[in-house]
Amino acid sequence: MNRFRPSLLVHGRCLHHLQNAGPVCSHLKSRSVIRFSGPDTIKFLQGLLTNDVRRFGEPPCEDNSAIPTPNVASVVVPPMYAALLTPQGRFLYDFFLYRPPQPEEKLDRTGSGPGSGSGGSVEILADVDRSLLDELLATLKKYRLRSKVDIENLAEDFSCWQRYGWNLSGKTPAVEEPEAASVGWGGGVDRSGKSASHGNDVGWLWFKDPRLDCLGFRGIFPSGRSPPLVESDKETDEENYLLWRLGKGVAEGSTEIPKGEAIPLEYNFTGLNGISFDKGCYVGQELIARTHHRGVIRKRLLPLKFLDNNGKEVEGRVAPGSEVINPASNKKAGSVTTALGFCGTGVLRLDEAFKGSNSLIIQGQEDIKVETIRPDWWPSEWFQDQKHTAMA
Structure with a gap:
């Protein structure tokens, strides 16, 4: 049996190895962490972001979005994906939002069940694009005005991680990986294991990626130590996580989702659970609501x-920004947004992307054909949109 070796995963030619790899983890050095705290935290974020942040103000409940750890009560608030837009409804920044559990929310006094919750001010951590961190902090502070919310840069204290790959499940780690069975609370606890798993009793966990189950698990963990379920032979470069996402057609961050230009619905934010259509007003909401209720999205990532x-x-010959055309009609189908090896993503007109003729090429590089792929996670109604677009 072939054993997966992270070192073999180099650029696009090794995507095939990744597709057959067991669960692996990547430290996401392209992402950073900020913290929101204070009595107006929920109100402040609710008026800014595309998703309904009020869920973080509700009492935690039993949930299966986290990988359970033996003897740890599964009292969690699942993370959330959201974006901050321009007033014109164009993408600026994306956020993975987490509400860290309070110590008293983990277990009751008997150590056998959920605690009652802190009832205090809500604290929210956000996993954000590191390359634009200073700009993002300045933007958030501009919107803060008199809101009672503190915004802190925790880039040195915490790190972002992704756990992904073939045969990934949400089973209890003791079942999926027996060596994790000692990590937890209660009798017989391995204290070093508990520290690695939960970040000095704060309660850090792997959570199902809030966008899609097929993307695996995501988490924020204290810097300077490995998260649970990460071993030297299972940690691999972040570039391989990019390859994993390219194969699913999922963009992340302001490099892959052009800042100030991208329309979130064309980048499939609805299917990625990144937008709430019944939360009320937020920055850029008018265009998003109008486009959504119009019903047909003609271009998608x-x-x-x-x-x-x-x-x-063909590896390494296509650059982001390259135009994709149909040579038979000389019509532009769209453009490449991200490329790595022989893989990429692009925002293309659906009527051109799925004609079935496989005739798309890169403009100016007529010897390079572009094969489009239908992600298996796309809702069926998006294919109906495609039919309506073709008939229009």
Whole structure:
């Protein structure tokens, strides 16, 4: 049996190895962490972001979004994906939001069940794009005005991680990986294991990625130590996580989702659980609501492969921003947004992307064909949108 080796995963040609790899983890050095705290935290974020942040103000409940750890009560608030937009409804920044559990929310006094919750001010951590951290902090503080909310840079204290790959499940770690059975609370606790798993009693856990189950698990953990379920032979470069996402047609961060230009619905934020349509007003909400209720999205982000005339994969020759055209009609289908090896993503017109002729090429590089892929997580109604678009 072939054993997965992270070192083998280099650029697009090793995507095939990744598709068959067991669960692996990547430290997301492209992401950073900020903290919101104070009595107006929920109100402040609710008026800014695309998702309904009020859920973080509700009492925690039993939930299966986290990988359970033996003897730890599963009293959690699942994370949330959201975006901050321009007033014109264009993408600026994305956020993975977490409400850290309070110590008293983990277990009751008997150590056998959920605690009652803190009842105090809500604290929220956000996993954000590191390359634009200073700009993001300045933008948030501009919107803060007189709101009683503190915004702190925790880039040195916490790190962002992703756990993904083939055969990934939400089973109890003791079942999925027996070596994790000692990590937990209560009798027979491995204290070093508990520290690694929960970040000095704060309660850090792996959570299901709030966008799609197929993306795996995501978490924020104290810097300087490995999260639970991470071993030296299972940690791999962040570039491989990018490859994993490219294969699913999921963009992340302001490099892959052009800041000030991208329309979130074209980048599939609805299917990625990143937008609430009944939360009320937020920055940029008017355009998003109008586009959504109009019903048809003519362009969407989708996975691409770059091939030569013989159908062989072409690596490293396509750059982001390259235009994709149909040479038969000389119509522009869209453009490449991200490329790595022979894989990429692009925002393409659906009527051109799925004609079935496989005739799309890169403009100016007519020897490179573009193969479009239908993500299996797309809702069926998006294909109906495609039919309506083709008939229009």
